[in-house]
Amino acid sequence: MERTPVHGPNAVHQPRAGVRRDIMKIGIIGTGHMGRALGTGWARSGHAVLFGSRDRAKAESAAAAAPSARAGSFAEAAAFGEVVLYTVRDVLPSALLGRADALDGRVVIDCNNRTLGDDGNPSLFRFDRPLPERSSAEIIAEDCPGARVVKAFNTIPSPVIELPRERLASHGVSVFVGADDAGAKAVVIGLAEELGFIGVDAGGLAHAHLVEAAADLLRLEIGPLGRGPYATLSLHVLPEA
Secondary structure, three states, X not given: OOOOOOOOOOOEOOOOOOOOOOOOEEEEEOOOHHHHHHHHHHHHOOOEEEEEOOOHHHHHHHHOOOOOEEEEXXXXXXXXXXXXXXXXXXXXXXXXXXXXXXXXXXXXXXXXXXXXXXXXXXXXXXXXXXXXOOOHHHHHHHHOOOOEEEEOOOOOOHHHHOOOHHHHHOOOOEEEEEEOOHHHHHHHHHHHHHOOXXXXXXXXXXXXXXXXXXXXXXXXXXXXXXXXXXXXXXXOOOOOO
């Protein structure tokens, strides 16, 4: 699989036109806003996608948005994907899937953020709560030690993901990608670029709490400070003076 390499301390990843990519099997665990937006985007890019939900009707509704998508259960999505997007907040994969090895060998993307209040009304979020000691990505990696866990997409609002690639690409929006597995990180950076983002190397999973804290800042801007759901955070390296 050819992927643009990640280089240097800044590690800002510019998408290249004409880069060959492999068609991948992607399992989506959860059919909320993030699962639907990312799964639909990858299905429309030509990947084989299986939406998994505890409610079959929700999975079928999500799959109906793209011709290459299928519907199934959480367990079927985990078994199907070589890449698995995990969108279920505050539930360990071993509890959700009934076994700790269900995600062994898979690239598992954790796009979750901590609960701040009512997701239906971000203006009610509370930002006075202390930061967690560990990121959700680290907790998932501990729960599923055979998985190749990657922190990514948690700083991207779902309405931004749903924008057409040609509109999104011109804005240079960063997806911060953290993982201990360099190969898994490269896969996720490639998947981000296909949607029109720029992948930024955020280091290892030990740094994932910083990416989650950045998402808290963005959620403050989106909700209480009134920036709205198309607000984004991006890293731009200025040219030397």
